[in-house]
Amino acid sequence: MTDTTAPLGRLPFCELHVHIEGTLEPATIFELAAAKDIRLPYADEAELAALYDFSDLQSFLDLYYANMQVLQTEDDFEALGAAYLRRAGAAGVVHAEMFVDPQAHSVRGIPESVVLAGLHRAIAAVGAETGITASIIVCVLRDQPVDSAERMLDRVLESGFAIEGIGLDSAEVGYPPSLFRSVFERARAAGLHAVAHAGEEGPASYVWEALDVLGVERVDHGNRALDDAALVARLAADRIPLTLCPLSNVRLRVIPSIAEFPLRRMLDTGILVTINSDDPAYFGGYLDDNLRALRGAFDLGGDVLGLLARNSVEASFLAPARKHALLG
Ligand code: HPA
Numbered sequence: 001m002t003d004t005t006a007p008l009g010r011l012p013f014c015e016l017h018v019h020i021e022g023t024l025e026p027a028t029i030f031e032l033a034a035a036k037d038i039r040l041p042y043a044d045e046a047e048l049a050a051l052y053d054f055s056d057l058q059s060f061l062d063l064y065y066a067n068m069q070v071l072q073t074e075d076d077f078e079a080l081g082a083a084y085l086r087r088a089g090a091a092g093v094v095h096a097e098m099f100v101d102p103q104a105h106s107v108r109g110i111p112e113s114v115v116l117a118g119l120h121r122a123i124a125a126v127g128a129e130t131g132i133t134a135s136i137i138v139c140v141l142r143d144q145p146v147d148s149a150e151r152m153l154d155r156v157l158e159s160g161f162a163i164e165g166i167g168l169d170s171a172e173v174g175y176p177p178s179l180f181r182s183v184f185e186r187a188r189a190a191g192l193h194a195v196a197h198a199g200e201e202g203p204a205s206y207v208w209e210a211l212d213v214l215g216v217e218r219v220d221h222g223n224r225a226l227d228d229a230a231l232v233a234r235l236a237a238d239r240i241p242l243t244l245c246p247l248s249n250v251r252l253r254v255i256p257s258i259a260e261f262p263l264r265r266m267l268d269t270g271i272l273v274t275i276n277s278d279d280p281a282y283f284g285g286y287l288d289d290n291l292r293a294l295r296g297a298f299d300l301g302g303d304v305l306g307l308l309a310r311n312s313v314e315a316s317f318l319a320p321a322r323k324h325a326l327l328g
C-alpha cells in the first residue's frame with residue numbers, strides 16, 4: 001500500500017504556479033463581505049460551493065473575478081497572502097512565487113501599490129514567523145487590451161515594490177502570447193523574469209510564441225506541448241520548466257480524470273516538470289493535496305517525489321546559493 005498521508009515529507013518544495021486570488025476560500029469571501037456590507041449573490045457557503053463545478057477555464061474565471069470584489073484594502077491582501085503562506089508552509093513549501101492579477105483590481109479602483117503593499121507585508125510577516133520565503137509575479141490579463149497591460153507594468157515599476165517577474169494568464173484561446181511582445185520586452189529590460197500560461201486550453205503554437213516571442217523562462221501548464229514532438233525536444237533541451245497543475249486540469253476539464261494526468265509521459269520526455277496548485281481554493285486543494293492525488297493515482301515512489309521536489313527548486317528563481325542549500 002502506498003502511503004498517501006504525507007506527500008511532501010521532509011522534501012523541500014517550491015510552489016511556482018499559484019494565483020494568490022485563487023487562494024481566496026469561500027469562508028473568507030463571506031467574512032470579508034459581511035465586514036464590508038457587500039451583498040453576495042449567494043446565500044451561504046454551500047450555495048457558493050455548488051458553483052465550483054466548472055465546465056472549462058472561462059466558467060471558472062467568471063467566478064474567480066466576481067469573488068475578488070471582497071478584496072479591497074491593503075489589509076485584505078495581507079490577510080490573503082498570509083493565509084496562503086501559512087497553509088503552504090505548514091505542508092512543507094519552503095518558497096513560493098505567487099501570481100497576482102493587478103488589472104483585476106485596478107479596474108475596480110484599487111491601485112497596484114495597495115495590492116503589492118499588502119502582499120509584501122504578508123511575505124515579511126509569515127517569513128519572520130515560519131522561515132518561508134516568497135516573491136511576486138505580476139500577470140498580464142491576456143483577454144484585456146495591450147494598452148491596459150502597458151499601464152499596469154508602468155504602475156508596478158513606478159511603485160518601487162520588489163517584483164520577481166511578469167506572467168500571462170486569463171482566457172487563453174484567441175489571445176496568443178505574441179499580442180504582448182512589447183510589454184514583455186519592457187518587463188525583461190527592467191530586469192523581471194518572464195513566464196506565461198500557454199498550452200492549457202490553447203494550442204502548442206502558443207507555447208512556441210511564449211518561448212520565441214515573449215522570451216519566457218518557464219511555461220505555466222504547457223500540457224498541449226505534448227502534441228508537438230519538436231516542441232517537446234526544445235523544452236527538454238533548453239531545460240524550460242513546465243509548471244503543471246493536476247487538480248486544476250481535472251476541475252477545468254483539460255483532462256477527464258487524475259488517472260489521465262500525463263505525469264509519466266512528461267517525465268519520460270525529459271522535460272523539467274513541477275507540480276503546483278494553481279487556484280487551490282477553487283480546485284480542491286493545495287500543493288500537498290495535488291501530490292496526494294498523484295500518489296493515489298500513480299503509486300509514486302520516493303524517487304519520483306524527490307525528483308519533483310528537486311525540479312521545483314531548480315525551476316525557481318531563487319539565487320544559486322539558496323538553490324544549492326536546498327538541493328543539499
Ligand atoms: O488556470 C488558470 N489559467 C489561466 N488564467 C488563470 N487565472 C487564474 N487561474 C488561471
Ligand SMILES: [Zn+2]
Pocket residue numbers: 017019169197220278
Ligand atoms: Zn494558472
